[in-house]
Amino acid sequence: xxxxxxxxxxxxxxxxxxxxxxxxxxxxxxxxxxxxxxxxxxxxxxxxxxxxxxxxxxxxxxxxxxxxxxxxxxxxxxxxxxxxxxxxxxxxxxxxxxxxxxxxxxxxxxxxxxxxxxxxx
Amino acid sequence: xxxxxxxxxxxxxxxxxxxxxxxxxxxxxxxxxxxxxxxxxxxxxxxxxxxxxxxxxxxxxxxxxxxxxxxxxxxxxxxxxxxxxxxxxxxxxxxxxxxxxxxxx
Numbered sequence: 001x002x003x004x005x006x007x008x009x010x011x012x013x014x015x016x017x018x019x020x021x022x023x024x025x026x027x028x029x030x031x032x033x034x035x036x037x038x039x040x041x042x043x044x045x046x047x048x049x050x051x052x053x054x055x056x057x058x059x060x061x062x063x064x065x066x067x068x069x070x071x072x073x074x075x076x077x078x079x080x081x082x083x084x085x086x087x088x089x090x091x092x093x094x095x096x097x098x099x100x101x102x103x104x105x106x107x108x109x110x111x112x113x114x115x116x117x118x119x120x121x
Numbered sequence: 122x123x124x125x126x127x128x129x130x131x132x133x134x135x136x137x138x139x140x141x142x143x144x145x146x147x148x149x150x151x152x153x154x155x156x157x158x159x160x161x162x163x164x165x166x167x168x169x170x171x172x173x174x175x176x177x178x179x180x181x182x183x184x185x186x187x188x189x190x191x192x193x194x195x196x197x198x199x200x201x202x203x204x205x206x207x208x209x210x211x212x213x214x215x216x217x218x219x220x221x222x223x224x225x226x
Contacts, residue, residue: 035215044207044218044219044220045158045207045217045220047214047215047216061214062122100169105211106170106211107166107169107170107209107211108164108209108215109166109175113163
């Protein structure tokens with residue numbers, strides 16, 4: 001069974017940093033492109049970033065480009081999101097998601113339960 | 122960015138057929154996918170590449186369309202289908218529609 005378990009969320013002040021983790025199990029982590037998708041309270045879904053299965057290619061949404069960094073450790077089957085210079089508009093539940101199999105990431109086949117990040121003074 | 126437009130809400134009775142639409146601001150070929158999000162839960166994949174049913178998803182769900190106009194159909198609707206449904210395109214950087222909240226009367 002595919003499992004994605006996020007951690008690291010919490011309350012953080014504007015301008016500070018936070019690092020999210022996503023522990024994956026139930027599949028060969030190094031075979032899949034991975035992603036972070038967020039959802040602000042009572043709002044819709046917003047793609048944040050994706051990373052290739054080997055970690056060499058990364059892609060970011062415009063709203064986080066230059067502030068967030070996606071990375072992975074295939075030996076630990078773990079995905080990360082380093083979030084710097086946080087803003088109040090980054091307040092959201094952050095979901096770890098597994099892309100479809102294959103070299104071209106299209107859809108998000110599995111999602112974790114999410115971790116809530118609140119940016120407030 | 123490709124903007125995806127969905128109607129905000131629908132209300133139907135159990136046993137009825139419901140269609141949820143998604144219009145893209147530019148052609149995305151068949152690179153359109155659909156998700157269901159029940160209250161308090163994470164999204165789950167229903168349909169990928171416009172018309173392919175994800176494994177384990179009931180055959181009551183189907184998808185169609187290409188280019189700019191896409192449809193998710195549930196037939197027949199059940200009470201458990203109460204949820205918000207999102208479309209997502211992968212023609213370029215992923216974007217999601219704003220979601221259609223489905224209420225079962």
